[in-house]
Amino acid sequence: MSxxxxxxxxxxxxxxxxxxxxxxxxxxxxxxxxxxxxxxxALLEARDVRHTYGAGTREEHVALGGISFSVDQGExxxxxxxxxxxxTTLMRCVSGLMKPTSxxxxxxxEVISAVPADLTLVFQDYSRSLYPWLRVAANVDxxxxxxxxxxxxxxxxxxxxxxxVGLTGHETKYPRQLSGGMQQRVAIARALAYRPAMLxxxxxxxxxxxxxxxxxxxxxxxxxxRRNKTVLFVTHDIDESVYLADRVxxxxxxxxxxxxxxxxxxxxxxxxxxxxxxxxFVELRAEVARLIRDASSGAI
Amino acid sequence: MSWVRSHxxxxxxxxxxxxxxxxxxxxxxxxxxxLYFPTPDTVFQSVWNxxxxxxxxxxxxxxxxxxxxxxxxxxxxxVASVVIGVAIGxxxxxxxxxxxxxxxxxxxxxxxxxxLFLILLGIEDTQKIVLIAIGVFPPILLNxxxxxxxxxxxxxxxxxxxxxxxxxxxxHVILPAAAPKIFAGLRISMSIAVILMVISExxxxxxxxxxxxxxxxxxxxxxxxxxxxxxxxxxxxxxxGCLVFVERRVLRWSTV
Numbered sequence: 001m002s003x004x005x006x007x008x009x010x011x012x013x014x015x016x017x018x019x020x021x022x023x024x025x026x027x028x029x030x031x032x033x034x035x036x037x038x039x040x041x042a043l044l045e046a047r048d049v050r051h052t053y054g055a056g057t058r059e060e061h062v063a064l065g066g067i068s069f070s071v072d073q074g075e076x077x078x079x080x081x082x083x084x085x086x087x088t089t090l091m092r093c094v095s096g097l098m099k100p101t102s103x104x105x106x107x108x109x110e111v112i113s114a115v116p117a118d119l120t121l122v123f124q125d126y127s128r129s130l131y132p133w134l135r136v137a138a139n140v141d142x143x144x145x146x147x148x149x150x151x152x153x154x155x156x157x158x159x160x161x162x163x164x165v166g167l168t169g170h171e172t173k174y175p176r177q178l179s180g181g182m183q184q185r186v187a188i189a190r191a192l193a194y195r196p197a198m199l200x201x202x203x204x205x206x207x208x209x210x211x212x213x214x215x216x217x218x219x220x221x222x223x224x225x226r227r228n229k230t231v232l233f234v235t236h237d238i239d240e241s242v243y244l245a246d247r248v249x250x251x252x253x254x255x256x257x258x259x260x261x262x263x264x265x266x267x268x269x270x271x272x273x274x275x276x277x278x279x280x281f282v283e284l285r286a287e288v289a290r291l292i293r294d295a296s297s298g299a300i
Numbered sequence: 301m302s303w304v305r306s307h308x309x310x311x312x313x314x315x316x317x318x319x320x321x322x323x324x325x326x327x328x329x330x331x332x333x334x335l336y337f338p339t340p341d342t343v344f345q346s347v348w349n350x351x352x353x354x355x356x357x358x359x360x361x362x363x364x365x366x367x368x369x370x371x372x373x374x375x376x377x378x379v380a381s382v383v384i385g386v387a388i389g390x391x392x393x394x395x396x397x398x399x400x401x402x403x404x405x406x407x408x409x410x411x412x413x414x415x416l417f418l419i420l421l422g423i424e425d426t427q428k429i430v431l432i433a434i435g436v437f438p439p440i441l442l443n444x445x446x447x448x449x450x451x452x453x454x455x456x457x458x459x460x461x462x463x464x465x466x467x468x469x470x471x472h473v474i475l476p477a478a479a480p481k482i483f484a485g486l487r488i489s490m491s492i493a494v495i496l497m498v499i500s501e502x503x504x505x506x507x508x509x510x511x512x513x514x515x516x517x518x519x520x521x522x523x524x525x526x527x528x529x530x531x532x533x534x535x536x537x538x539x540x541g542c543l544v545f546v547e548r549r550v551l552r553w554s555t556v
Contacts, residue, residue, distance in 0.1 A: 095461055121461040128454040133476040133553040142472065143462035174556045194462065 042070040043230050044094070044198055049103035050255075051089055063089040064100065065255025071198070071232055076224055078233040080241035080288060081251030082296050087234045088124075090256070091202040094232065095121040107198065120196045124203040126184040130175040137162070137171035140190045147194070161193035164223045181212035185219070192223060201233045205240070214272050217244060221270065238292070242284045243270060250288055252295035260291050338523045346527035358512075363535075365507040366497055369425055370539075373432025374493045380433075381440035382482060386474055388441075389448025402441060410435030410492075411499050418504060428500035435496045440485035447481025448474055480554060483547045490543055494536045509535065 051064040063086035071077045081087055092098040094105055096115035105112045107119060120143075123129040130139055137158050144154040162168050165185040175183050184204060191199055201220075205213045221244060224231055235241050241248050242264055250260040266280050275281055304311070322340055329339045351358050388395040413434055421427035455477060459469050475482075501510025513528035548555075 097457055097460055115460050115463065117463055119461075121457075123454060123458065125454065128452050129458040131455070131458075131473065131476070133479075134472070143464060146463055146465045146468060174553050176553070177556055190462070 043073045043075075044071040044105070044107050044232065046070070046094065046105045047103055049090070049093055049100045049105060051086070051093060051098075051100045055101065062255035064093070065257050066103070067251075067256065067258055068103075069249050069258055069261065071230060073197075074228060074230055075247065076221075076231045076233065076245050077247045077249060078235060078241040078245035079249045079251060080235055080238055080292070081256060082253050082292055083236050085251050085253050086256040087236070087251065088202055090251075091121065091200055091234055095119060095200050097121075118197040119200065120191045120194050120198075121200040121202060122184075122187050122191050122204045124206050126180065126187045126204075126207075127175075129187055130183055130190075132175050134175075135171065136167065136173050136175065136178070136186050139175065139186055140193050142190065143194050157193040157195070158189075161189040164192055164227070165189045165219060179212075181208045181216060184208060184216065188216075188220070188223075192227065192229075197230060199229050199231045201231065203234055203236065206236070213240070218272065220244070221268075225268070238285050238288050239276065242266075242281060242288060243272075243275060248284075248288060250291045250295075259295055260288075262288065336522050338526055342523050343526045343530060346523045347530055350524055350527060351531055361507050362509050362512045365425075366501065366509040366535075369428045369500070369508070370432060370493050370497045372425075373429040373496075374436050374489065376429070377433035377437040378440055378486060378489070381437045381485070382444050382475075385441045385444025385482075386448055386470065386478070389445045389478070390474070395445070399445075402438065405434070406438040406442070410496055414500065414503070423504040428497070428505075431500050432493050432496045435492045436489040439488040439492070440482065443481045443485030443488075444478060447478030450481075451477045476553075480551055483543075483551065487540070487543060487547075490540055491536065494532070494539065498532065 047068050049064055049067045050062070053059070053061045053063060067090060069077075079087060079090070089098070093100045094112070096112045096119070099113070107116050110116075131142065134142060140158045140161055141154055144157060149157070158171075159168070162171065165188050167182065167185050167189060170178065170182070175186060178186065188204070205216050208216065217240065220231070220233075223229065231244075233241070233244055245264050248260075248262045248264060249258050250262065251257065252259045262284065264284060266275060266278065266284075325340050329337045351362075384398070388398055410431060413431060417427040417431055421430060451474065455473055456469075459473055464473070497508075498510040498513075501508035502514050505511040505514075509528065509532055513525055513532070516522070516524035516528055
């Protein structure tokens with residue numbers, strides 16, 4: 001097989017667990033020059049990413065067991081897997097906050113060794129990632145100054161991002177004065193104003209209530225479509241993964257692998273009630289649920 | 301005005317407590333009829349006549365020399381402690397080198413340095429400023445270290461994914477996050493600074509608030525002695541009030 005393990009046409013379901021094994025020995029440590037054709041479709045590419053915590057000790061824990069996938073420019077990809085399957089570890093590796101034990105993750109053909117400037121991550125726990133001493137607008141503006149932008153440009157971006165997430169009028173409040181859902185909107189606005197090529201989201205809606213979650217999902221889809229973003233969205237919620245994405249990557253329980261790459265060919269714009277009632281949606285969510293159940297029972 | 305109305309009960313309770321203390325003071329001293337324990341009315345009269353009527357003199361002779369020593373010693377120690385505290389809080393290795401030394405110095409009562417400093421640094425202001433600084437730095441330093449160490453790692457992860465520069469990481473993440481702890485240290489240290497200021501002025505001095513009290517005692521002017529103590533109480537309260545005012549402004553985000 002070629003060097004592109006899962007650059008696949010988006011037919012319905014492709015099981016990739018066998019494919020991941022073949023690239024196992026590819027360039028373990030030394031940084032790879034952008035030798036492969038950059039801009040050849042994939043914006044982000046993970047190749048056989050493995051991570052072991054406490055290697056060689058009694059607490060050795062293999063979190064990632066060889067994960068490969070790619071995300072194209074403009075795509076909305078969700079990663080779904082059981083709790084504790086290593087999703088956060090994967091996101092930390094993809095965002096460059098952590099180095100995987102082996103394997104490479106590259107963005108625009110360049111291997112990620114530190115946090116790339118063109119990428120940002122929205123954390124699950126908004127209360128810990130917003131800065132409580134900065135007002136809403138200052139939180140959104142925070143990264144823009146270091147990005148070297150002039151004040152008018154920054155002000156415009158902040159205003160636009162806050163408008164995109166529906167928080168216009170809350171600029172001078174402190175995060176603590178907002179509800180949980182609104183705080184996560186601030187965190188998303190901050191990521192949007194930063195205008196990364198790639199937006200990573202690590203279970204961003206796991207700690208908000210169901211109604212808020214639905215409205216945040218639609219807000220995200222709306223912004224993704226209007227602003228032409230590329231999103232990699234991690235969740236443990238099967239409905240959410242199918243509802244949002246163009247493609248769902250299903251992870252197995254730890255050590256996690258991509259056990260399926262499912263294309264979601266459901267028409268957009270999607271609707272919380274109508275889309276979820278379509279036979280395609282029902283079938284896909286059942287498919288994903290079955291995969292996760294089988295993978296979990298196999299692991300235990 | 302609305303603030304006064306909503307806090308009226310609080311204000312009345314506090315005034316009543318102060319009134320009760322004054323009443324007791326007056327009653328006890330007038331019963332005692334002792335030279336050493338003058339009644340409050342004579343004490344306040346002395347505050348008015350000896351300190352306030354010729355304020356330009358007492359400012360020059362007493363307030364200003366004392367304030368200069370206190371604010372210099374306190375200010376220098378505060379800045380140094382916060383800088384070193386951030387470094388220690390962020391670097392485990394640096395902390396391992398420096399912390400035992402800090403804990404040893406902290407264990408020494410600062411006035412014990414006074415005779416040594418008199419020999420080493422002379423009787424001028426330097427000696428007093430250094431004494432104040434030595435006593436003031438441990439609480440600020442230790443609180444800064446603790447404040448910096450207890451910052452949620454996700455705040456740094458967030459700064460990482462947002463590509464925040466090192467300088468703004470210090471000014472916009474580390475310092476504000478540690479600010480509540482730093483202010484706790486600053487408040488403890490302010491009272492220590494006032495104590496050490498007075499102690500340093502009780503020997504080898506010719507001006508300052510502490511010197512004035514010592515002088516009054518030597519001249520058997522017990523009313524003036526008490527007046528000096530009252531003035532020191534007021535000075536300490538005002539300094540602490542200023543600090544609390546600044547703290548409330550800086551930490552406003554934490555109480556919204």
